[in-house]
Amino acid sequence: MVKQQGRQKKSSSRERILDVAVPLFASQGYGNTGLREIAKAADVNLAMINYFFGSKKALLKEILDIFFSGYLEVARRELNNEDEFAVQIQNFIHSAIKYFSSCRDYLLVTINELPHDAPEIIEYKAGWGRQMNDILGRYLSDHGRSQMFSTMPPVAFCSLLTSMMASRFLFTPLMQQVQPGVITDDSVQDYAEMICSVFLHGISENQEESNQNQ
Amino acid sequence: MVKQQGRQKKSSSRERILDVAVPLFASQGYGNTGLREIAKAADVNLAMINYFFGSKKALLKEILDIFFSGYLEVARRELNNEDEFAVQIQNFIHSAIKYFSSCRDYLLVTINELPHDAPEIIEYKAGWGRQMNDILGRYLSDHGRSQMFSTMPPVAFCSLLTSMMASRFLFTPLMQQVQPGVITDDSVQDYAEMICSVFLHGISENQEESNQNQ
DNA sequence: AGGGTAATTAAACGAACGTTTATTTTACGC
DNA sequence: GCGTAAAATAAACGTTCGTTTAATTACCCT
Numbered sequence: 056m057v058k059q060q061g062r063q064k065k066s067s068s069r070e071r072i073l074d075v076a077v078p079l080f081a082s083q084g085y086g087n088t089g090l091r092e093i094a095k096a097a098d099v100n101l102a103m104i105n106y107f108f109g110s111k112k113a114l115l116k117e118i119l120d121i122f123f124s125g126y127l128e129v130a131r132r133e134l135n136n137e138d139e140f141a142v143q144i145q146n147f148i149h150s151a152i153k154y155f156s157s158c159r160d161y162l163l164v165t166i167n168e169l170p171h172d173a174p175e176i177i178e179y180k181a182g183w184g185r186q187m188n189d190i191l192g193r194y195l196s197d198h199g200r201s202q203m204f205s206t207m208p209p210v211a212f213c214s215l216l217t218s219m220m221a222s223r224f225l226f227t228p229l230m231q232q233v234q235p236g237v238i239t240d241d242s243v244q245d246y247a248e249m250i251c252s253v254f255l256h257g258i259s260e261n262q263e264e265s266n267q268n269q
Numbered sequence: 270m271v272k273q274q275g276r277q278k279k280s281s282s283r284e285r286i287l288d289v290a291v292p293l294f295a296s297q298g299y300g301n302t303g304l305r306e307i308a309k310a311a312d313v314n315l316a317m318i319n320y321f322f323g324s325k326k327a328l329l330k331e332i333l334d335i336f337f338s339g340y341l342e343v344a345r346r347e348l349n350n351e352d353e354f355a356v357q358i359q360n361f362i363h364s365a366i367k368y369f370s371s372c373r374d375y376l377l378v379t380i381n382e383l384p385h386d387a388p389e390i391i392e393y394k395a396g397w398g399r400q401m402n403d404i405l406g407r408y409l410s411d412h413g414r415s416q417m418f419s420t421m422p423p424v425a426f427c428s429l430l431t432s433m434m435a436s437r438f439l440f441t442p443l444m445q446q447v448q449p450g451v452i453t454d455d456s457v458q459d460y461a462e463m464i465c466s467v468f469l470h471g472i473s474e475n476q477e478e479s480n481q482n483q
Numbered sequence: 484a485g486g487g488t489a490a491t492t493a494a495a496c497g498a499a500c501g502t503t504t505a506t507t508t509t510a511c512g513c
Numbered sequence: 514g515c516g517t518a519a520a521a522t523a524a525a526c527g528t529t530c531g532t533t534t535a536a537t538t539a540c541c542c543t
Contacts, residue, residue, distance in 0.1 A: 068520080084385045086300020089500065100522055105502060107520095141473070167381055170442050171298045181446035188447055203472060204463045208451050214440035215433060215467070222432030223425065228384050230424045232395035233402055237422050249418045253429070256471035258417060259355070282490080304531065314492055319532060321490095484543105491538065500529065509520065 069107045071097040077118055081163035082228075085115055085171075115168065116179065122161040123183040129154050130187060134194040143194065145251050152220050152247040159224045166221060187213055219250055283321045285311045291332055295377035296442075299329055299385075329382065330393065336375040337397040343368050344401060348408040357408065359465050366434050366461040373438045380435060401427055433464055 075097040079088045090111055094101040108114040133147035155162045169180060192209040195201050203212065223238070223246055230238055289311040293302045304325055308315040322328040347361035369376050383394060406423040409415050417426065437452070437460055444452055 081384070082386050084298065084300045084382070086298045086302075087385065087387075088300075090502090091499080100520095101501095102503080102523085103521065111501065163384055166439075167384060168298070170295070170377055170381060170439060171301065172296050172442060173301075177442065177446055180443060184443050184447040204459075204466070206453075206456060206459055207463060208448065210440075210444045210448050210451060211437065214444060215436045215464075218432045218436030218439065219429060222429045225380075225384060225432065226424075226428035228386060228391065229394060229398050230428060232391055233398040234422065234424050237424060239420075242420060245418075245420055249421060250429075252418070252471075253468070254471055255473050257467065257469040259469050303529070305529080314490095315531095316493085316533080317491070325531065487540100487542090489538105489540075492536080494534085494536105496531105496533070498530080498532105501527100503526070504524085505522100506524105507520105507522070510518090512517095513515090 068097070068099050068103055072099055072104055072107065072114075073117070076114060077160045077164060080115070080118070081160035081167075085164065085168050112173065112176065115164070116176065118161060118164050119168070119180065119183070122158065122165045123187075125154055125158065125161075126151065127183070127186055127190070130190045134190055140198040140200070141255060144255065148216075148220060148251050148254065149244075149247045152243060152250065155221060155224055156243045162221060162224055166225060184210070184213075216254060219254060282311070282313050282317055286313055286318055286321060286328075287331070290328060291374045291378060294329070294332065295374035295381075299378065299382050326387065326390065329378070330390065332375060332378050333382070333394065333397070336372065336379045337401075339368055339372065339375075340365065341397070341400055341404070344404045348404055354412040354414070355469060358469065362430075362434060362465050362468065363458075363461045365431075366457060366464065369435060369438055370457045376435060376438055380439060398424070398427075430468060433468060 072093060076088075076093045079093060079096065090104050091101055094104060104111070104114065108117060129150045130147065133150050134143055136143065138146070168176075171177075188209050191213045192201070195203070195209055195212065201209075207215075227238055286307060290302075290307045293307060293310065304318050305315055308318060318325070318328065322331060343364045344361065347364050348357055350357065352360070382390075385391075402423050405427045406415070409417070409423055409426065415423075421429075441452055
């Protein structure tokens with residue numbers, strides 16, 4: 056009886072593997088994390104990982120899938136309505152940062168493994184990038200801003216904005232080491248508003264009063 | 270005579286290892302790249318890597334050192350003069366992006382390995398972060414902008430700006446897969462000016478004429 | 484010319500890697 | 514209850530990993 060308590064829910068092992076693999080990949084990197092470490096942390100037999108996911112790379116794919124599908128859902132919801140240009144962007148930034156914050160380890164894994172070119176997985180990621188590109192491209196052209204700068208295609212627009220929104224989550228471990236206590240978890244809302252402000256109006260805006268030496 | 274042509278220059282093997290390791294780490298990730306792959310690509314015996322660098326991790330440290338020291342040099346040069354606030358930032362952005370472009374693989378390795386918390390290496394990276402934090406903190410306080418937003422300490426300022434400047438280099442492999450040919454190498458100057466414009470004035474600035482629906 | 488330091492080599496170390504197999508245990512519909 | 518498929522297990526697969534050793538070669542100095 057007692058010894059069997061770990062098997063109450065059917066198929067909870069699969070979720071436990073994911074729940075444990077994502078933070079490990081995020082904090083150590085995909086290549087630096089072994090399947091045995093995941094299995095031990097998830098309290099699961101080593102063979103179960105390949106049993107449920109097929110391979111280590113497929114496990115990574117599943118993580119990317121989960122993150123991207125949620126991110127795309129946010130983009131579709133916030134950028135496909137009748138609101139004004141700036142309002143849509145603000146809503147998108149707020150929703151996206153809230154989403155990032157809710158699954159920051161998924162974000163870290165996705166971002167950190169993006170540049171790596173395992174020959175089969177890069178085209179896979181490009182598929183998600185293309186969907187995001189379509190959404191943003193339509194949004195920009197709907198507002199007549201396809202050529203915002205001399206050369207900034209939707210992919211560049213998307214890259215820049217995503218980088219800005221993710222910067223805090225990417226650098227948090229380092230920032231906390233540099234200056235402990237400076238990042239507080241309860242200020243995600245403030246962070247989103249700061250990103251909104253910078254992206255739309257730059258850092259100069261709320262400093263007009265101290266700009267007398269222009 | 271002929272068979273010894275590979276040993277003309279003294280200690281060129283060390284440089285060859287670095288020249289080969291950096292792009293491999295950048296494109297595949299540190300954890301996914303083995304020392305044997307580096308040795309073969311550098312046409313060097315496997316043992317030479319540990320002979321010159323001590324360990325694989327020390328090799329990574331050296332790469333971080335090279336990148337950070339150059340980045341700090343740029344920051345010190347551009348942010349420690351008598352110029353006006355906005356001028357200094359513009360010069361810094363242009364110089365930093367030119368620097369990033371000149372050693373983008375070093376940048377990729379540094380950024381991608383930053384979040385990983387190998388217990389000894391994270392404090393090491395925090396040392397560089399602290400130096401950058403000092404430079405930026407002094408720069409901001411010199412211009413009375415220490416509290417630019419309700420809560421944006423110099424570390425956050427630095428993280429955001431670095432993320433923005435690096436976004437193109439981080440996402441380039443993905444962007445080229447999503448939309449081939451959209452990123453041209455000769456437009457680094459244009460890219461720097463775009464980042465300047467967004468960081469200082471936001472995306473709305475050069476779109477005033479199409480802003481009639483505000 | 485020769486002594487000594489640096490550079491290079493081949494080989495092997497144990498450990499950890501991702502994956503697979505064969506077997507046993509559990510859970511659930513009929 | 515039984516039969517069947519899913520779930521879980523222990524063990525081993527062959528490879529590759531980072532590192533080390535011991536021996537050899539190349540180079541510089543007086």
